[in-house]
Amino acid sequence: MRLYIDDLREGLLIAFAAIRANKMRSVLTAIGIFIGILSVTLMGTAIEGLNRAFNKSIAAIGADVLYVQKWPWGGGGDWWLIRNRKDIKIEHARAIQRQAELVRGVSPVTGTSRNVKYERKIIENAVIVGTNDEFVETSNVNVALGRFMTAMEVSGGRPVCVLGSEIAEGLFPNESPMGKSVKVGGYPYRVLGVLEKQGSFLGIQSLDNRVYVPINRFFKEFKSFRGGGIEVWVKAASLESLEETKEEIRGILRKVRRVSPKQPDDFAINQQDIFIQAFNQIGAVVAGFGLFITGLSLFVGGIGIMNIMFVSVTERTREIGVRKAIGAPRRSILIQFLIEAAALSLIGGLLGVIVAFPLTLVIDNVLPTAMPINVVAIALFVSVLVGIISGFLPAFRASRMDPVDALRYE
């Protein structure tokens, strides 16, 4: 034990003396590791940020909501088979509404994009969503101003609408939109209310750039290009009973869509966790690939260390000979050079972390990230590890030197 401590102490002393004596060379070598650690740390932070952004976005959708759609989330299945499925129709939504008991809300949802106009102001390509009164329940949105549409207005297909916050701000910067008549795709709609700001999904797609209209009216005026195919959002009675709700809906749909008992479902009941799963799968691949690419720069840095350690060992052949002559065992020589390699690498790693930290704060403005302390610890650990691995071959060669040859070396 005492021997190891003295070996370590002696190794550290020698390592830092050697690094000091060859400042330029050491700095250049450390730069390789610096760049490696910097890029890996930034990549790691960016991936972490993406994951957080995703989880935040997904949480807004609601975990207790089922989405009845033609296409399953997360892919899989026979593309042609799924493409040729019968569309989900509004009748199916009605069937669920009538028969399902374990639900708190059912909304048929469909959408398209149209220009929205008020007097001289125009918002192009707003998302027009056709749905029903229970959408407030199934989408977890809150009404900021006025009210959402009623069941009567939906069934009667009244020309009324509810605006997303961005649309409301765009068309009515200085006045209340309540009761005003806006033109949606050329048709007049009376504004019933404005929804609370929801933010964006994954930072890309705004959820506030939307206009909600009764689905019956939607079909009359903006008949979906998919020929009436819609999706149905179902809010389960509770999160705990989500699976039972799913089974209930499945039974109802198989019946109304006349799926024979032997056939598989010709529809998909999607839920968030599938989406999360799919994202995590893709995320893992992207993260793995990104870290692999950036890891290459760390690998190159490691080769730099190995190279300079070979130089260092050769330069100090005589010193190795002297140490061996006065009784240094192989282990001590090995440890000495391993420490030198690790110290070189650690210097690069420290610099990398020090520079990466403020950069992650910059990234933070785009993606919600923060460099967690464990990333710092891992980065430093990895840089030491890279040093030890890269330094092993040169150190091993040094430890195996023949003392007679080493002492004779000029």
Place this chain on the structure above:
Amino acid sequence: MNDGTHAMSILIRLQNIKKMYQMGSEEVHALRGLNVEIKKNEYVAIMGPSGSGKSTLMNIIGCLDTPSSGMYELNGTNVSDMNDNQLARVRNKEIGFVFQTFNLLARSDVLHNVELPLIYGGVGGGERKRLARESIARVGLTDRAHHKPNELSGGQRQRVAIARALVTHPSILLADEPTGNLDSKTGDEIMGLFDVLHKEGNTIIIVTHEEEIAAHAHRRIRIRDGHIEHDEPVTDRRIIHHDIAASA
């Protein structure tokens, strides 16, 4: 380590030592069956022209190398078949090297250079410092303990090397051309120091090709072509009269 009085006095016993090297396709016989015994507190000069095998003999005696055949008993222990790490331990405990080119660590101060064998010997911090200072005092460099080798003269550097060799209280002080890089006055000082160390009871083996240096020893072994040519007491001993260790 030993029990018998006879074995006690014999420090080094070399029996039929042979050493061969493979040089390309040719086999070079550096030592062709040497028999030498060296007793405790002897002062031996090993002489010979270059290529005679004297360096090989020194390396074997110093446990830096092992013989191809034959038996080497050091202090009653057979060291001819030891592995690298065992030899390292023997070198650390039993042998103090003094080289022609001093071979100090340039980036370490005198104290640390002298401490080094104790570090590898596993001697703890306080005791290590004490022994190192003691050894430095013996060669008269107490006031230079924190100087780097490049701040010292050649003679001072060689004295640091001697202090390093002595610090573990080895059985043998093995010096390879210890004055080869020094002017004659400084060389005399160093040889004077060896004389003192011999008087204090150390066993000293000096490898040299200079008659003048060899004249300090009590016994002269001449090597030629891997054989012992002469092995005789030194009759015309040269003695440095002033006490170097005290004057430094």
